[in-house]
Amino acid sequence: MVLVGRVELEERERALLGPLGRLSDQSLGRAAPEEPDPLRTCFQCDRDRILHSKSFRRLAHKTQVFLAPEGDHYRTRLIHTLEVAQVARSISRPLGLNEDLTEAIALGHDLGHTPFGHEGERALSRCLARWRGIDPEEGVSRRLFAHNEQGARIVELLEREGRGLNLTLEVVDGIRCHSGGLRAMTAEGRVVGLADRVAYVAHDIDDAKRAGLLCEEDLPTDACEVLGHSSSERIERMVRDVVEHTQTTGEVGMAPEVWRSMMALRSFLFANIYSKGEAKREEPKASRLLEELFSHFCAHLDEVPGEYRLHDADAPEVQVADFVAGMTDRYAIKTYEEIFVPRVWSVS
Secondary structure, three states: OOOOOHHHHHHHHHHHOOOOOOOHHHOOOEOOOOOOOOOOOHHHHHHHHHHOOHHHHHHHHOEOOOOOOOOOOOOEHHHHHHHHHHHHHHHHHHHOOOHHHHHHHHHHOOOOOOOOHHHHHHHHHHHHHHHOOOOHHHHHHOOOOOHHHHHHHHHHHHHHHHOOOOOEHHHHHHHHOOOOOOOOOOHHHHHHHHHHHHHHHHHHHHHHHHOOOOOHHHOOHHHHHHHOOOHHHHHHHHHHHHHHHHHHHOOOOOOHHHHHHHHHHHHHHHHHHHOOOHHHHOHHHHHHHHHHHHHHHHHOHHHOOHHHHOOOOOOHHHHHHHHHHHOOHHHHHHHHHHHHOOOOOOOO
């Protein structure tokens, strides 16, 4: 029997990866050097560390778009993450990219998300702004709390009781640069940034249909003529276009027509789903809940778990934001009830 270990896997990469692929044995390394794993490449180790992290498990109970949906088939942040990983690998494989690096970045790209979706992100931005004497809405526009930056902070500092996961620089960069207008250093990271948009544009339409908020006929006609008239058609069209465009130009991206169509669907979702209706119904409650939790823990820092107080001792608002952002939706609600909702005692 022939044993295949890290060295053999690295040799396979050199034979199989294309010019845009990042070879594992050419990684920029880790912040704290480690002995290489005998069986896994460095990017495979990173994928496994993310998969087994507490932050990854919490994604199962964090909102994607709809807060407290009544139904078992709406997407959570974890399901979205797995869908992004699938789309990103489907793009990476025909391009000869490093699928292990792609998967590691994809699995980690949303670790920094707050409870209650993007409204939680905005709520913590407002909280940090007030603490620092800035107008709350300016804090939102400046993204004082940004989930991509928080994701990098989690893997660098907060996981493993404050020791971090010590991932390769390529994976940390991919997590940090998947959104916010930043450009990842690797083609794999740039693919994940595109796959994130492909996945949420296609799948958030599915969830909106499931909620009865729109039907296929409501979508922009021109965009659907380019991308297709179902979720599967649209994903296939966008994935194929990224592969073809990148193979032709040598730069990860989409053809202008396909990009414009995808962004038209994204704009439609922002105008008709994300900013009103069912997706917005619970947001004021969620925002107030997180803002009150933030204020409470800033005033009672001793109640913040010790692992969140190992860093930034001179910035208690950052420690509190780390703690609150890490909560799942249901844990945030439970914590709020324990602090603020009076108990009713029964006397028998």
